[in-house]
Amino acid sequence: MKQKLMLAVETSCDETSAAVIANGRTILSNIISSQVPTHQKFGGVVPEIASRKHIEHVIPVIDQALVEAKTTLKDIDAIGVTYGPGLVGALLVGVATAKALAFALDKPLIGVNHLEGHIFANFLAHSELQPPFVALVVSGGHTSLIHLKDYNELVLLGQTCDDAAGEAFDKIARVMNFPYPGGPHIDKAAKRGNPAAVAFPRAFTGKEEETRFSFSFSGLKSAVLNYLNSAAQRGETVNIPDVAASFQAAVVDVLVMKAILAADYVGVKQLVLAGGVAANSSLKKELTAAAHKHGLTLFYPPPVLCTDNAAMIACRAYYQFLVNDFADLNLNAVPALKL
Ligand code: KG4
Ligand code: ZN
Numbered sequence: 318m319k320q321k322l323m324l325a326v327e328t329s330c331d332e333t334s335a336a337v338i339a340n341g342r343t344i345l346s347n348i349i350s351s352q353v354p355t356h357q358k359f360g361g362v363v364p365e366i367a368s369r370k371h372i373e374h375v376i377p378v379i380d381q382a383l384v385e386a387k388t389t390l391k392d393i394d395a396i397g398v399t400y401g402p403g404l405v406g407a408l409l410v411g412v413a414t415a416k417a418l419a420f421a422l423d424k425p426l427i428g429v430n431h432l433e434g435h436i437f438a439n440f441l442a443h444s445e446l447q448p449p450f451v452a453l454v455v456s457g458g459h460t461s462l463i464h465l466k467d468y469n470e471l472v473l474l475g476q477t478c479d480d481a482a483g484e485a486f487d488k489i490a491r492v493m494n495f496p497y498p499g500g501p502h503i504d505k506a507a508k509r510g511n512p513a514a515v516a517f518p519r520a521f522t523g524k525e526e527e528t529r530f531s532f533s534f535s536g537l538k539s540a541v542l543n544y545l546n547s548a549a550q551r552g553e554t555v556n557i558p559d560v561a562a563s564f565q566a567a568v569v570d571v572l573v574m575k576a577i578l579a580a581d582y583v584g585v586k587q588l589v590l591a592g593g594v595a596a597n598s599s600l601k602k603e604l605t606a607a608a609h610k611h612g613l614t615l616f617y618p619p620p621v622l623c624t625d626n627a628a629m630i631a632c633r634a635y636y637q638f639l640v641n642d643f644a645d646l647n648l649n650a651v652p653a654l655k656l
Pocket of ligand 1: 456457458459486487499592594595596597624
């Protein structure tokens with residue numbers, strides 16, 4: 318039987334990406350054009366610039382994805398695209414491009430939720446992985462615990478009430494004068510620091526049912542910023558690796574504790590880590606140890622599939638394709654798309 322080819326486009330934030338995958342699990346190409354150097358001088362993503370860069374790059378990136386996959390548009394079975402959550406102008410570039418391709422080629426169009434895409438990156442990295450499992454999605458925009466009962470049955474268990482974990486990493490890194498995005502720099506600095514040097518707060522660690530699977534990182538962010546500001550006012554030099562390690566430990570402790578609790582609560586034996594912060598070395602190490610202790614099998618993608626990419630969107634699109642979950646040409650960008 319001829320293999321099913323998905324072409325997907327991802328433009329929700331600051332990476333323009335296009336990918337072709339075969340039969341849902343095999344990456345034939347995954348082209349990522351990063352705008353990080355463009356946004357770095359502003360210390361964060363500038364939405365208007367991101368949209369303009371996506372317009373410049375989207376067609377060349379799609380062309381390259383087709384060439385690398387040794388295929389052509391006529392052999393593609395469906396076109397997947399991220400339609401939210403994300404920056405509205407950035408999302409619109411991908412959505413308009415995918416709609417134009419679907420219309421011109423008369424192929425099915427599939428609207429993909431970016432957060433679900435992050436989880437599905439694990440199906441590309443681990444051919445043996447099957448639902449059910451609990452997924453911890455930690456990225457620049459999200460911190461969520463999701464019960465994936467089946468490929469097309471996802472239940473949100475809880476999420477952050479304020480900042481996302483990656484957002485806290487990036488904001489603190491900025492005050493420490495690390496370049497954007499700061500998460501990897503904190504990860505690196507923390508390796509030389511003492512995680513017990515400063516006792517930063519851990520939110521929602523009590524037994525209350527309403528916040529059992531909720532997260533909050535804005536209090537932690539303020540505590541770290543206050544610590545740095547007061548030291549500066551007193552003219553004291555701070556030990557940056559110690560502060561980075563102590564902050565990181567406060568984030569990782571809560572993420573690990575809640576992920577294990579969630580797997581236990583829904584009664585699954587598999588835990589999946591996803592999103593940009595899944596590349597964090599301490600999070601992987603601590604979650605691996607905790608999962609082992611609780612008899613759970615942990616899965617996480619390689620770094621290139623943790624951060625934004627279109628292969629994960631193509632994978633999510635494939636499982637929607639199997640159940641005819643198609644979009645029509647009215648598909649629009651939904652910046653605050655829920656699960
Ligand atoms: O998933 P992603 O590429 O974009 C969103 O959908 O938000 O995640 C980007 C986030 C940024 O906040 C970045 O600082 C963080 O992931 N990140 C890390 C690491 N690598 C990337 N945070 C902590 N440690 C890392 N090694
Ligand atoms: Zn993302």
